[in-house]
Amino acid sequence: MIKANNSTLKSWIEVPENSDFPIQNIPFGVAKHNNEVFVATRIGDTVINLYKVAKLGYFNIDAEVFISCRLNDFMLLGKQVTRDVRNEISDIFVSTNTEASNNAELQKALINNKEVEMLMPISIGDYTDFYSSEQHAFNVGCLFRDPNNALLPNWKHIPVGYHGRSSSILPSGVDFHRPKGQRKAPTDEMPTFGQSNLLDFELETAFFTYEGKPIGDSISTDEADEYIFGMALLNDWSARDIQGWEYVPLGPFLGKNFASHLSCWIVTLDALEPFRVSGPVQEPKVLPYLEYKGDKHVDINLEVAIKPENTEETIVSKSNYRYMYWNMNQQLAHHSINGCNIKVGDCMGSGTISGPKESEFGSMLEISWKGTKAVKMTDGTERKFINDNDTVIMRGYAEKDGIRIGFGEVKAKVLPVK
Amino acid sequence: MIKANNSTLKSWIEVPENSDFPIQNIPFGVAKHNNEVFVATRIGDTVINLYKVAKLGYFNIDAEVFISCRLNDFMLLGKQVTRDVRNEISDIFVSTNTEASNNAELQKALINNKEVEMLMPISIGDYTDFYSSEQHAFNVGCLFRDPNNALLPNWKHIPVGYHGRSSSILPSGVDFHRPKGQRKAPTDEMPTFGQSNLLDFELETAFFTYEGKPIGDSISTDEADEYIFGMALLNDWSARDIQGWEYVPLGPFLGKNFASHLSCWIVTLDALEPFRVSGPVQEPKVLPYLEYKGDKHVDINLEVAIKPENTEETIVSKSNYRYMYWNMNQQLAHHSINGCNIKVGDCMGSGTISGPKESEFGSMLEISWKGTKAVKMTDGTERKFINDNDTVIMRGYAEKDGIRIGFGEVKAKVLPVK
Incomplete structure (x- = not known):
């Protein structure tokens, strides 16, 4: 120990x-x-x-x-x-x-x-965001594709991920402006320019790496723990309308890179060791380089609150990091299997972490089921996505045997478009 | 002047x-x-x-x-x-x-x-790769989708781009190993693990930025020149088989991030000023934030050679940077329109630059038309993609009134899988 x-x-x-x-x-x-x-x-x-x-x-x-x-x-x-x-x-x-x-x-x-x-705790070199919560991937598949084939064919074979923008990762407490850009709803004939009307949070965690191996070498699932320094909470803001129009075929870009917020205390992987739990049975069987030994998931309670200006916050989601399908070891092994070099301070996002219950969904896209259901705030107003001057607050902690190891919070207020 | x-x-x-x-x-x-x-x-x-x-x-x-x-x-x-x-x-x-x-x-x-x-000339913060050559996007659309609807609906409205990996951008002359990973051809029932068999180059240029504006502010097409330091040649290697299996829905990841190579001399935008030319008529009309004044394209001759081990090189493509649909000013204006902050040393790739003729295609995917046509080397061997121990060399220069402004070359040899 x-x-x-x-x-x-x-x-x-x-x-x-x-x-x-x-x-x-x-x-x-x-x-x-x-x-x-x-x-x-x-x-x-x-x-x-x-x-x-x-x-x-x-x-x-x-x-x-x-x-x-x-x-x-x-x-x-x-x-x-x-x-x-x-x-x-x-x-x-x-x-x-x-x-x-x-x-x-x-x-x-x-x-x-x-x-x-x-302040910002780490100088982030490269930022990678995974997509590793099955419930989240399933929900998105239901909302945008076919509920009968919600998960894409590759999803259970590879920890799907993509590169994000590191320059716009901000520490908790730094407010930001609602982004603008091109949007085109499927019913619109032409795209229009203006503010994002579907601003969303994404409840994520991130892990940060030590200096990895030289380019050309891979980090195995067995070795991965030795290359992970610690974790933080990550709110990976998304402008759903901008993202929806831009993301085919090369993935999210301006719908994501205007801001992401990080909690300021990096909790070491060592401190989280007592809270390890087993992950889901992975079926179909994964390829050998993604197999892993031992309990590599972590039981971390997560929650999201929305606090409108001048009123109390409302908790809109309670999820848990244990709901991940792919764990950090698998993510890191996959990321480096082609020889991609991991550097000190790289940030690896989990992807939105949604649990199986509706109350555990990790984004307003899912909570409002693409804007078809509203969530009531304490002041009586309703939210389908995030309004101007709303503060979104995420918190996380692991707890066992009377010991609680927490992350503090990550929060940021959405200022009106500039 | x-x-x-x-x-x-x-x-x-x-x-x-x-x-x-x-x-x-x-x-x-x-x-x-x-x-x-x-x-x-x-x-x-x-x-x-x-x-x-x-x-x-x-x-x-x-x-x-x-x-x-x-x-x-x-x-x-x-x-x-x-x-x-x-x-x-x-x-x-x-x-x-x-x-x-x-x-x-x-x-x-x-x-x-x-x-x-x-050595590597610039410490790259974030790397963004665009997809701004119409012929390339058209070719890829024909090969993977429908020749009658080759360009996706968003392509003529936005300079489509995505985030790449900066840690694995290498200077010219640093050889690298063929990547391995998961591949699954449409006819395979399950994915398999092994070396990439469809290793390809992508003929690109890159531009590098000065420190941009604070997060939340945008750089207009008029202002963009003031934020661009200079350009280099970029070989954005691609493992087509890995990419094909992984890229839906979040874009390229391990099919791209194992290596990209950069030429070592950064030619200033000032030095390229005499070689400015007009771009294509953009129809449909772009949104106002993407409109620009003056000649913002650049006439730069580009070529790609493959040099098998122990024999002479064969030129396999001659293209030109003037074939871009979207210019650097539009790319930078689009990248920052949502408030995304541009930092000193960011690298912005053009995307593969293909001209209208077959001899001007900028990747083996296009040159071999997805592996259906072979290119003959000087030693009598044929290439549909890149073999082990092949060296790929890219060169570029602008020329006018007896003055030739060149980039030198970017070259790298593909070593066998590690």
């Missing part, structure tokens, strides 16, 4: 009940405080400046790696080092470490979460 | 007949010589170390920008600065500048092309 995951540990830093950040989490992020930018972790509501901790000699690595605006340099040290640092952080902040809790210099590394601005 | 484009200029550096690099070109690249890596330009067969030139005080900018393994820092200075530097280089190496030609220190910045290794 990974030392820092020990469920009996308590921290000398206060952890509120139901916090996403007990001492068993120890996520990594990039924070800004008093104009200083540094790599940080968080316990309870306390953000910890890891540069200051490192300067006190607590770690066996160069402190300079933490005085950075991105986690990439830290990740470049590889899994053994980042795992060691997480274990060392656990040792420092565990309740029995009175040397540390009495160290006045160490106290200077602790900051109240409210005083900190969280 | 841009000063450095003056067709009467001669250099005091020798320029062989039919060189791609007269003093009117002044491309930018990154070179390695004696373990030093630096930003360079080239005149004739002489590579010029711009860091050394800058240290002699010839430019008005910090020399450090040239002691870099990528052009990005230079490009971040913006179009006016890079244009000024190109004009200053012209002033230094013009035949009338006897101060410079007699400067022994300046001579130390000059290196024979054969002694230099050219």
Whole structure:
């Protein structure tokens, strides 16, 4: 077992009940405080400046790696080092470490979460988005093609994925403008230009990679865990009307690349290890390079809320990451089977994660069943897609044996078209 | 007129007949010589170390920008600065500048092309590939769909594009292994795993951007030239069998992302200005945001050769960049119309450039008409797609009034599957 995951540990830093950040989490992020930018972790509501901790000699690595605006340099040290640092952080902040809790210099590394601005955690090289939830692929197939042949012939043979745009991935809290572009409904004779009227969220998670192998080499499902640093929540916004007109034959482009939002704390794969579960039986049998051993799915509760301006939020979806058909190991093995080189900081989106129940669907496209059903908000208004000035909030956490490992949230407000 | 484009200029550096690099070109690249890596330009067969030139005080900018393994820092200075530097280089190496030609220190910045290794010129952030040659889209439509409705309904309304993988874009000369993956011919019952048997080149050009506007803002067709640094040749390799099985509904993925190759000298948009030509009449009329003024296409001769191991090359295609339906200005305006933020060093591929004649088709898929016609090599062997140990070479140049502005070449050998 990974030392820092020990469920009996308590921290000398206060952890509120139901916090996403007990001492068993120890996520990594990039924070800004008093104009200083540094790599940080968080316990309870306390953000910890890891540069200051490192300067006190607590770690066996160069402190300079933490005085950075991105986690990439830290990740470049590889899994053994980042795992060691997480274990060392656990040792420092565990309740029995009175040397540390009495160290006045160490106290200077602790900051109240409210005083900190969280920045984009990782400099993303390439962004790949998969399409790995069966219920989501089935729903989309029903809505746009044939309910009797909802899944396309390749879907159960390959973790279908496509390349996305990395420049427009934003950290939680950065609002954005409704996109504009060409739309053409099937009933329209010609395309028109204007704002997207079918703006949607997509409930996703993302994982981030360490530096992979050289171009030409592949990462097997057995090796994949060693190349995965951690996970975050991802809202992969979609403009359904723009997407519907543009995407044949080369896939989504402007319907997707105007913005995606990422939660700011990267929860390590190590911290999620206790929450592994088995995946679905894969039938037809997958090709040997996609076979895997052990429990490689993860039980992570996910939810989406819409908060209209000046009123309370309404939860519109409760899903779970365990609903994935293809797991991260299969995705990474597939991505590299042709020799494609994976780089440090690559972002791999899960695709929209929908569960089997209607209340578990991960996009408004599915929840409103292509605009045929409305969802009521607390202020009495209805939503089929996302309105201007709505804030969409996603949250996620894994929970077992009294330990809750959470991601915090990813949220962003839709501003009117510019 | 841009000063450095003056067709009467001669250099005091020798320029062989039919060189791609007269003093009117002044491309930018990154070179390695004696373990030093630096930003360079080239005149004739002489590579010029711009860091050394800058240290002699010839430019008005910090020399450090040239002691870099990528052009990005230079490009971040913006179009006016890079244009000024190109004009200053012209002033230094013009035949009338006897101060410079007699400067022994300046001579130390000059290196024979054969002694230099050219590296990847730009750190590419996002890579977008368009699909903007009408003949290519028509050919593909005929081969895979219906010759009577070869162009999809959206094709003449939007410059169709998709996101590609930037990590696997390699500089000319770096060989690569034939990819493997899943393939399933329409007649196969189940997919199989193995090497791609339908490996193809795609004859493309690429343009590279300066830092664009903040997310949410768009670049108009009028503004686009100011955001384009220059162009290169791009061989966007495709594994047709892998692609055919995977690409519905989200577009190309592993059939494309194993490798793409780029020529190493970036020819500035300024240098190509004299070769502007008008584009095709666009009917139906495009939406206002895609309208443009002036001649925005460019007359660039392109060719592709296949060189089997131990024998001479055979030219298999002669095309021209003027055959594009959508020009760079339209592509950039479309890419950013939804607020997508363009970053310094983004790579925008043209898509395969096919001319109207069979001899002008830009991929083996088209040349062999989906494997139904073979092309004879000089050694008597035939090709429908690319064999192991074949080297594919692409060249390009613009020529007018006795001035030839070329790109050199992009070449790479296909090694057997790993």
